Structure formats: C-alpha cells, structure tokens
Amino acid sequence: MDGNNERLLTPGEVAALFRVDPKTVTRWAASGRITSIRTPGGHRRFRESEVRALLRGDSEAAPEGHPAAS
Amino acid sequence: MDGNNERLLTPGEVAALFRVDPKTVTRWAASGRITSIRTPGGHRRFRESEVRALLRGDSEAAPEGHPAAS
C-alpha cells in the first residue's frame, strides 16, 4: 500500500467546516492561503490535514506529512 | 518481458485518490483528459504515473516512460 492515505475534502465540506460559502474557500485557494488540488475537470480538492490545522487556529503553515508526536 | 513495469490503477483507485466518483474518472478518460487502457472486456485502467502527475498539479503529463533525472 502506498503511504499516500491523505484524505481530500470538497469545497462544500471545507465551507461547512469554516461556516463560510464555498466561494470563499475558493478565494482562499486562489490566494494561496490553502493548498488546493485540481481535478482534470477544474474542481478543487483540499487536504483534510491542512484544513484541520487551519481549523485549530494554527497560523503557522502545517508541515507536510504526519504530525509526529514529538 | 517488456520493461513495462508501470502499475495500472482501476477507476475506483483513481476515484479514491481524487475523492471523486469512479464514474467521473471514466468521464475523464472519455474526454481524453487521462490516458486509459481498455481491457478486452471494455473496462478501463489508468497509469499510476499519470494519475500521480495529475495529483501533483503537473500540467505537463508525462507521455510515457520513466521520469529519468534529466
């Protein structure tokens, strides 16, 4: 198995998490405030770990990978 | 034995990677947005390297071959 078990969220999911409109989430991605993965169709997907870090109030950029309990 | 060690992924695998419906992946292949290999039965299969490049946001899809360090 690949260690690539990163869960992706849809704009609507992130919008519901942040209590904002999906359009706002799209603007965050356009501003580079959040990592966005684009589907061949043009739709965006967001990393669950990244969104979680933002939700926690982590101003610092979340490091890629797993937050090893150090 | 051709040196073709390319791993092929099923629509369900690609769909899970992009967090989309397997039907959507099939639509990408129908639109020519992704290289699809057809089984004698009509089922589609996708190249692991191609899917990975799409996930990375690489607009330039590797036509084929291995990513030799140039």
Add this chain to the structure above:
DNA sequence: CCCTAGTCGGGTAATTCGGGCC
C-alpha cells in the same frame, strides 16, 4: 462452473467554476 466486487452505459439532480457587483 459458480460467486462477490467492481465497472460499464445512459440519464438527471446537485455542486462547483468563473467573473462581476455590493
């Protein structure tokens, strides 16, 4: 040969996209 899971095909509703405006 049989079986379970996955995929195929077409059609319709929901969501998202993009730009512009308040």
Add this chain to the structure above:
DNA sequence: CGTGTCCGAATTACCCGACTAG
C-alpha cells in the same frame, strides 16, 4: 481587502440494470 450573492456554464454525484474481473 474580504465576504456574500447574482448569473450562466461546466463538472460532478447518484439512480438504474447488465456485464466483466479474478
């Protein structure tokens, strides 16, 4: 500057029944 809402257009998600993969 950032957010919410408008529009039209594109893309995606779920419905069904039938076939393939292993």
